[in-house]
Amino acid sequence: MYCPNCGTQIPDDSIFCTSCGTRISTAASAAASPTASTPSSYTPPATTGMPPTQAAPQPGYVNLPRKDPAIAAILSFFLSGLGQMYVGKVGRGLAILVVQIILFFTIIGIIIGFFIWIWAIYDAYKLAERYNYFVQQNGRAPTSVDAW
Numbered sequence: 008m009y010c011p012n013c014g015t016q017i018p019d020d021s022i023f024c025t026s027c028g029t030r031i032s033t034a035a036s037a038a039a040s041p042t043a044s045t046p047s048s049y050t051p052p053a054t055t056g057m058p059p060t061q062a063a064p065q066p067g068y069v070n071l072p073r074k075d076p077a078i079a080a081i082l083s084f085f086l087s088g089l090g091q092m093y094v095g096k097v098g099r100g101l102a103i104l105v106v107q108i109i110l111f112f113t114i115i116g117i118i119i120g121f122f123i124w125i126w127a128i129y130d131a132y133k134l135a136e137r138y139n140y141f142v143q144q145n146g147r148a149p150t151s152v153d154a155w
């Protein structure tokens with residue numbers, strides 16, 4: 008499906024647009040709107056040669072928070088656990104960092120720490136994706152009490 012506000016392609020089960028934050032309520036709008044016969048994927052042809060005018064933000068527009076998976080991964084590349092803190096998993100990030108510091112004092116620990124370092128980069132990336140998915144599904148940032 009496509010966002011009716013900004014036209015970005017988003018997953019069919021989206022409640023909020025991942026790009027502009029507009030709430031997607033297809034069931035409600037289909038019942039209420041008389042123009043519901045127009046397919047949601049319809050895009051007007053640019054016959055006039057002019058670029059299509061961007062629709063003005065709706066009154067209910069909210070700028071939803073997002074975490075960049077690439078930034079999360081890069082942060083954990085430079086400091087193991089930092090990317091986890093960036094996406095809001097502060098305790099997880101601190102635990103990774105402390106374990107890495109302890110492991111650094113032995114040869115075998117450095118070897119183990121290397122693999123934890125690689126894993127933490129991947130973990131931070133996936134956490135940012137999960138963060139964005141939570142925001143997309145709930146329309147707000149997850150807190151420490153949310154399971155995500």
Ligand SMILES: [Zn+2]
Binds near residue numbers: 010012024025029
């Ligand atoms: Zn949108």
